[in-house]
Amino acid sequence: MTRCGVVVLAGRPNVGKSTLLNALIGEHLAIVSPKPQSTRRPVVGLLTRDDTQFIFTDSPGLLEPEYKLHEAMRAAALRGIADADAIAYLHPLAEFPAPPLEQLARLDRLPKAPIVTVYTKADVVLPSDRPTVRRSDGVVVAAVRGEGLDALLAALREHLPESPFHYDPAEMATQPTRFFAAEFVREAAFELLHEELPYSVAVEIDEFREGSEPVYIRAVVYVERDSQKGIVIGEGGRTIKALGAAARAKIAALLGGSVYLELHVKVLPKWRRHEPSLKRLGYAG
Ligand SMILES: Nc1nc2c(ncn2[C@@H]2O[C@H](COP(=O)(O)OP(=O)(O)OP(=O)(O)O)[C@@H](O)[C@H]2O)c(=O)[nH]1
Ligand SMILES: [Mg+2]
Structure with missing residues (x-):
């Protein structure tokens, strides 16, 4: 068994x-x-x-x-x-x-x-x-x-119940690729943004076209305040470009193919303290 x-x-x-x-x-x-x-x-x-x-x-x-x-x-x-x-x-x-x-x-x-x-x-x-x-x-x-x-x-x-497998043994994940895409943009934000800023970042995937080559992904990077938006974009768009490049490499590695990633930065005021925003971002049930 x-x-x-x-x-x-x-x-x-x-x-x-x-x-x-x-x-x-x-x-x-x-x-x-x-x-x-x-x-x-x-x-x-x-x-x-x-x-x-x-x-x-x-x-x-x-x-x-x-x-x-x-x-x-x-x-x-x-x-x-x-x-x-x-x-x-x-x-x-x-x-x-x-x-x-x-x-x-x-x-x-x-x-x-x-x-x-x-x-x-x-x-x-x-x-x-x-x-x-x-x-x-x-x-x-x-x-x-x-x-x-x-x-x-x-x-x-020793602690697992006797049971048939729930998943195909070849599978390693259960969540959709767009979930990982959003997470990897967030991981890039933790790597590239300083101090408290990554904690104000949330990511929403707007469009995900898996059929195309490269895979086309459009995501919104939310921050909590206008001043943070400027920092995330950076001088001449330098920071958001670096963030996009880092995230794209991570997503491409998981998908095993090329990825086109378009990022937009928007303000969602105080989303960490706002129940409807948490629901919309998938953090609260
Ligand atoms: N040296 C060493 N560092 C480790 C090891 N495991 C994790 N780390 C480091 O510890 C830090 C936190 O690792 P995470 O895996 O993000 O920890 P976590 O428990 O998931 O953290 P949260 O999701 O924030 O609760 C990272 O810098 C890791 O590289 C380890 O076995 N050895
Ligand atoms: Mg963790």
């Missing part, structure tokens, strides 16, 4: 959830940034290994909400935890031991799914500082080096 189930990757912002998802799938699906709170919506990655199909869900970091977008992110993370068959609870090895997930997530009771604690970023811990992690404590990984992944898969497999 085969096994198949949902494994949520949960934890504080910036602990390496998206990096781990990508390492497990072997593809850059989820956006990654040294800045915290880069993931706003769950990203699903499929991995079928022998008799087991893992449906991994990368979730937003568990944080204390300061505005409506944060509330939607926290709600998405909690839904991910509630709906999973197994929870991979990520925490940096440098901060061993991890506090209980219920405490971090402010849950009233224990989640129903079993929890596997995953100690991340092992490569940045000096051997002399390395804590003794017992098997019962969790699994240690260094996703950037691909270390510990087999042990993690073995630990998670």
Whole structure:
């Protein structure tokens, strides 16, 4: 009998959830940034290994909400935890031991799914500082080096229900390409824009013509204020051009073909604090 189930990757912002998802799938699906709170919506990655199909869900970091977008992110993370068959609870090895997930997530009771604690970023811990992690404590990984992944898969497999596969074993994603296109524009914004500006950026795909060669994509980059619009466009359009080039390369790599990407910058005032805007951008249900 085969096994198949949902494994949520949960934890504080910036602990390496998206990096781990990508390492497990072997593809850059989820956006990654040294800045915290880069993931706003769950990203699903499929991995079928022998008799087991893992449906991994990368979730937003568990944080204390300061505005409506944060509330939607926290709600998405909690839904991910509630709906999973197994929870991979990520925490940096440098901060061993991890506090209980219920405490971090402010849950009233224990989640129903079993929890596997995953100690991340092992490569940045000096051997002399390395804590003794017992098997019962969790699994240690260094996703950037691909270390510990087999042990993690073995630990998670035990918690997945016996079930037929839900997806074709050849598939690695469930979300449409336009979702990834919007996410990759956002990832480019995290790379190229400074300080708080990436947090004011949201992306909406206006047009996506997959049949054409190159694939034609028109997207709107939203910011919250007029002054931000000027910065995102840059002198003589320099910044938005660089952003478009970076995003186009990322989308082309995922699609395996050429892409024409047209970006427009618009202001959606205070969208992070405005429920209808969050709904329109797909952040709130
Ligand atoms: N050295 C090292 N850095 C890592 C590792 N995993 C992740 N990182 C870095 O940690 C930072 C955060 O990684 P993400 O994968 O974006 O973290 P996240 O938990 O998804 O963050 P949010 O989505 O913001 O909650 C990035 O700069 C990664 O490159 C690792 O195994 N080793
Ligand atoms: Mg992330």
